[in-house]
Amino acid sequence: MNAKELKRLAPAAKSEARARGATGSLAARAAGEGLVDVAVATMDSPVGELFVAVTSKGLVTVAYETESREEVWQRLVRQVSPRVLEAAAPTDDARRELEEYFRAGRRRFDLGIDDRLMSAFARSVLRATSSVGFGELATYGEIAARIDRPKAARAVGRALGSNPIPIVIPCHRIVGVSGSLTGYAGGLARKQTLLRLEGSLT
Numbered sequence: 001m002n003a004k005e006l007k008r009l010a011p012a013a014k015s016e017a018r019a020r021g022a023t024g025s026l027a028a029r030a031a032g033e034g035l036v037d038v039a040v041a042t043m044d045s046p047v048g049e050l051f052v053a054v055t056s057k058g059l060v061t062v063a064y065e066t067e068s069r070e071e072v073w074q075r076l077v078r079q080v081s082p083r084v085l086e087a088a089a090p091t092d093d094a095r096r097e098l099e100e101y102f103r104a105g106r107r108r109f110d111l112g113i114d115d116r117l118m119s120a121f122a123r124s125v126l127r128a129t130s131s132v133g134f135g136e137l138a139t140y141g142e143i144a145a146r147i148d149r150p151k152a153a154r155a156v157g158r159a160l161g162s163n164p165i166p167i168v169i170p171c172h173r174i175v176g177v178s179g180s181l182t183g184y185a186g187g188l189a190r191k192q193t194l195l196r197l198e199g200s201l202t
Contacts, residue, residue, distance in 0.1 A: 037081035039090035040073070046102055046197070047190045050167075052091045055080060058112025059094050061164045064186040080116050098167065104197060107134035109168045117164040125159040132173045135198050139177050161185050167194065 038060065040053045051063040051072055060080060063072045076084050088095075093111065100106035115123050128146040132138045140153040140160075149155070160171040166186060172194040176182045181201075184191040195201035 036085045036087055036090070037083040038076050039085060039087040040076075041086065041088040041091040041095065043095045043098065045098065047167075047186065047193050050098065052094050052098070053084075054091050054094055055114045055116075057114035057116075059165055059168060060114040061117060062094075062098075062166055062168060063164075064166070064190065066186055075117065080114070094168075101167070102197070111168060113165065113169070118162075119159070121155065122159040122162060125156050126163060126165075126169045126171075129160065129163075129171055129174060130169055132170055134170075135200055137173050137175050137179070137195075137200055140174055140182075141177055143174060157183070170194075173198075173200070 038053050038055050040051065043050050043052060048065045051061070051067075051069055052059070053061045053063075053072075053076055061072060061076065063069075073084060097106060097109050097111060101109070115126075118126060124147045125143060128143050129138075131146070140156045141150070143160075144150055144152045144156045147156075156174075160174055161183060163169055163171045163185065166172065172184060172186075172191045181188055181191055181195075192201060
């Protein structure tokens with residue numbers, strides 16, 4: 001591209017940059033004035049782009065690329081609030097802790113959790129799952145026993161499959177009775193990556 005072409009494109013580039021800046025400023029202002037109930041942003045990670053959403057109560061979802069962004073957005077609108085907006089700043093803490101985790105510098109998350117996307121049964125399953133520490137594994141049956149539902153291993157599996165906050169609520173640490181890496185909503189390759197990062201899988 002020559003100098004003349006660059007000069008011709010410069011006004012359009014400046015206009016686009018101004019538009020992005022204005023959008024960012026409006027989002028920041030809306031968030032600052034309490035006009036946003038759910039703030040969303042994306043981030044890169046070793047397991048692909050993550051869609052992160054937070055509310056005043058805490059982290060409400062982390063979604064993999066395997067799930068349609070539109071579907072995640074609509075679920076937030078239906079089950080949490082219609083006031084959903086792309087606004088990076090409110091998600092800073094969540095994204096920072098996730099980045100620290102992926103750099104192997106964080107073994108536990110210190111984030112508030114908004115559980116409105118979980119059923120009552122899923123809440124109990126995911127609370128028990130949260131007690132499985134970094135570098136540890138548990139079976140579906142063990143999680144079922146922890147919630148006093150020893151025969152509900154399959155139901156536990158379904159609840160883990162609908163976990164709206166993977167990684168932070170570590171459903172990847174739950175394995176089959178033989179230690180096999182059974183289903184994972186983000187795909188087994190992601191489960192393997194997370195377990196290798198934590199040293200649970202060689």
